[in-house]
Amino acid sequence: MFAKKSSCIVLLALALGSSCKKSTLTGVQNDNGCISRIQRDYADTNKPELTASIKLLTDNHIATNDLVVTRAILNDTITTNGPLHVLQHVIAQQYRNGLPILFAQVGYHFNNGIYYTTSGYIYSNVTLSTTPRTTLPQLRYLFVHAALKDAYSVNQKIADSCLAAEFGYYDVSPDSHGQLIKAWRITPANHDYPFAIIQDDNAKLLFYNNGILTLNKSRN
Template sequence: MIRLSTLLPAALASSFLLVSCAKQEAGPDKGCSELLAVPVSAHGLSSAEVATINGLFVRNRLDSRNLRYVRYVRESVQTYFPPYASFDSQVVTVEQYTNGLRIFTSQTIFAFKNGSFNFQNGQLSSGTSLSTSPMLSAGQVRDLFQATITEFDADRLKEVQRQCVSAEFGYYNLNAGISYAPEKLVKAWRVSLKNQEYPFAYYQDEAGQLIYYDNGIRTFR
């Protein structure tokens, strides 16, 4: 189940990770807070796949400077309507960056048919003039994360207190997932337990407001 803060509307490694970890200087927890940075050049794919995708973007005159490749699928697709034919399908999923920082809400898909650009799913960011300097520290963000766990998942608090927290600074589009709404980027943090997918949370940097929290629990009816 996804739980959201009422303060703001919700939207919907390896050698390339730049990491520093230290005990936080202030705050009630004083636990390990790891500052995580993933550069735009740190594609989550093999070097051969990156070279192939670079070729696709160059040949189709698409700008990839602010795109980090995170998924690539290539397959032969057969049509089942006249005129019957098969074509080479290549689909690239990317994360967008601006000012060298990740936009947490901007995964976009580029689809290519026989090497030619076919369609794009998701809008490209217009960028932002916001600074690249956070107001909060990784230690302060850890305290916010602990408070969120206490509010929504109190039974996991002791588990969280024993583990290191990874905190990445970037941008968040508060209007992501809202049809025809203009992009509204804010400086934000993504926080999670080190090397774990869940739970995770996003916080606005300016005032430490919770934007989105996900504990990984899904309820189906």
């Protein structure tokens, strides 16, 4: 009887111990201020230009299901000691699994409507999940914590702003490409700067940028 009770106590202790294990995000505090998850609209606001760009891509057998055209130049004329060339340039945001690959734009270039080259890296199939782990209050805490260390953001009262959180994929090795992770892009609502990139699986702040370029002048 005592042996049975002892085994029950041991099992109960193990169960309690396992239920109290800390997750990798336990150390991240919550900030219950204003933050919303958004789906950023990357599409070109010039609708005739957008329609013409998509037609140009499809006419050249370029799949558009994972692309959103953000900008296009459809009448770039060049004359080089010969006939007139009309070049077209279509810039598109890449998506995979319905999520944007953050900051991953690709350019398709055409000569008189005929495709001739691509600029930028095109990502192949992405097997990462589409389910986020870090919560919105945790994201707000991380962003505000970074902003409070930035004099510009403090002066602009960024910490008191409503924030926008965009979930997607992010390449942590852009020079070699292909090392994608799940990540968040955090900004004040309706603004591009300052922004932070936060890794989703461990709530790590990867990058913070307030949009101001500081030049380091050499001393004489």
